[in-house]
Amino acid sequence: MKNLPDKTVERLSQYRRSLNNQLTKGKTNIFSHELAHLLHITPVQVRRDIMLIGYSGTLRKGYDIKEMINLIGKIIDTDEGQRIAVIGMGNLGKAFIHYLHEKGSKLKIVASFDVNPDKTDKTYAGVHCYHFDRLAEIVKKEEINIGIITTPPEVVPQIADKLVEAGINGILNYTPKPLSVPDEVYLEEYDMITSLEKVAYFVKHRD
Amino acid sequence: MKNLPDKTVERLSQYRRSLNNQLTKGKTNIFSHELAHLLHITPVQVRRDIMLIGYSGTLRKGYDIKEMINLIGKIIDTDEGQRIAVIGMGNLGKAFIHYLHEKGSKLKIVASFDVNPDKTDKTYAGVHCYHFDRLAEIVKKEEINIGIITTPPEVVPQIADKLVEAGINGILNYTPKPLSVPDEVYLEEYDMITSLEKVAYFVKHRD
Numbered sequence: 323m324k325n326l327p328d329k330t331v332e333r334l335s336q337y338r339r340s341l342n343n344q345l346t347k348g349k350t351n352i353f354s355h356e357l358a359h360l361l362h363i364t365p366v367q368v369r370r371d372i373m374l375i376g377y378s379g380t381l382r383k384g385y386d387i388k389e390m391i392n393l394i395g396k397i398i399d400t401d402e403g404q405r406i407a408v409i410g411m412g413n414l415g416k417a418f419i420h421y422l423h424e425k426g427s428k429l430k431i432v433a434s435f436d437v438n439p440d441k442t443d444k445t446y447a448g449v450h451c452y453h454f455d456r457l458a459e460i461v462k463k464e465e466i467n468i469g470i471i472t473t474p475p476e477v478v479p480q481i482a483d484k485l486v487e488a489g490i491n492g493i494l495n496y497t498p499k500p501l502s503v504p505d506e507v508y509l510e511e512y513d514m515i516t517s518l519e520k521v522a523y524f525v526k527h528r529d
Numbered sequence: 530m531k532n533l534p535d536k537t538v539e540r541l542s543q544y545r546r547s548l549n550n551q552l553t554k555g556k557t558n559i560f561s562h563e564l565a566h567l568l569h570i571t572p573v574q575v576r577r578d579i580m581l582i583g584y585s586g587t588l589r590k591g592y593d594i595k596e597m598i599n600l601i602g603k604i605i606d607t608d609e610g611q612r613i614a615v616i617g618m619g620n621l622g623k624a625f626i627h628y629l630h631e632k633g634s635k636l637k638i639v640a641s642f643d644v645n646p647d648k649t650d651k652t653y654a655g656v657h658c659y660h661f662d663r664l665a666e667i668v669k670k671e672e673i674n675i676g677i678i679t680t681p682p683e684v685v686p687q688i689a690d691k692l693v694e695a696g697i698n699g700i701l702n703y704t705p706k707p708l709s710v711p712d713e714v715y716l717e718e719y720d721m722i723t724s725l726e727k728v729a730y731f732v733k734h735r736d
Binding site: 412498 | 567700713725735
């Protein structure tokens with residue numbers, strides 16, 4: 323189960339989200355073509371992903387929704403959870419903290435960092451904000467292994483260097499500034515404008 | 530050029546972002562395998578996308594970065610831009626407004642909506658916040674055709690219904706609550722936790 327492709331992991335997360343939603347609607351089973359429709363992808367893609375995680379449904383009833391949610395959880399969650407830091411306590415940093423706090427996720431934001439004295443030494447939704455100078459110390463003390471970067475783009479490369487030095491294993495770069503990091507650090511980059519540009523394109527080209 | 534696949538449009542946006550970054554570093558040309566490496570995808574994928582938009586590089590020098598940025602702009606931007614509303618003026622809504630404001634994008638957020646009297650009738654980074662009751666009126670008056678939903682999950686379906694009724698053509702649902710909308714409305718859904726779960730998975734499975 324070690325070598326699932328990037329995109330499969332992304333879709334597993336999306337499947338779980340849709341499956342949970344179906345469950346709250348009282349559905350117990352779902353066919354691959356239904357799940358595909360919900361995610362705007364092909365049924366073949368769904369079946370391929372589900373096969374990769376070693377699950378199979380029945381022809382007559384499709385997949386068992388609860389079983390599949392549990393299985394996906396076993397694959398993408400960690401029992402002990404993950405300890406995360408947010409760097410940059412602007413609106414986006416706060417949105418992440420608020421989101422995970424509400425959700426009660428096993429992904430825990432345990433510290434945040436900023437350089438602005440109006441933000442440091444305060445606590446937001448239970449998460450303390452430290453001055454960025456204390457990054458290495460707090461990462462070690464709090465056993466943090468993932469950093470989410472939500473700072474202004476111009477400081478992103480320095481922030482990433484400090485995170486890598488501090489021994490972090492994964493970075494989510496949520497800024498428009500592309501990064502490069504050593505191979506042993508997993509980097510995921512997401513630019514908010516990409517989702518919006520996609521909508522804009524299809525709105526422009528609709529008939 | 531009307532029928533580019535969803536994922537190609539998404540990657541074009543990502544190519545442009547990386548190409549702009551290379552340009553600021555003084556690079557003028559780039560090979561498909563270099564661009565692929567920057568985006569963690571295969572060179573074949575890059576070449577297929579670039580072929581789809583009718584561009585080609587030279588064997589010796591690769592793609593001309595400036596030409597490619599311009600061409601992508603012609604495809605995914607609209608001359609007159611797009612007029613956008615944000616529904617939900619929490620941290621995430623503010624982050625979108627701030628981001629597009631800073632960027633000087635052709636995608637313009639021209640109005641925002643909330644139900645909280647502490648937020649309505651105020652202006653944030655030049656964007657006025659109206660009470661949600663005025664949605665239909667303002668969408669018409671401001672010629673808005675895209676809505677970004679950043680509200681709490683439980684109200685998302687009602688918000689989407691109102692947006693569709695008001696005549697909007699595209700929705701970016703930036704909440705954990707999956708939606709369904711009529712076929713004529715383009716829907717893009719993005720859940721912040723997906724990016725984070727991906728990082729967590731690969732951090733957990735690294736050796």
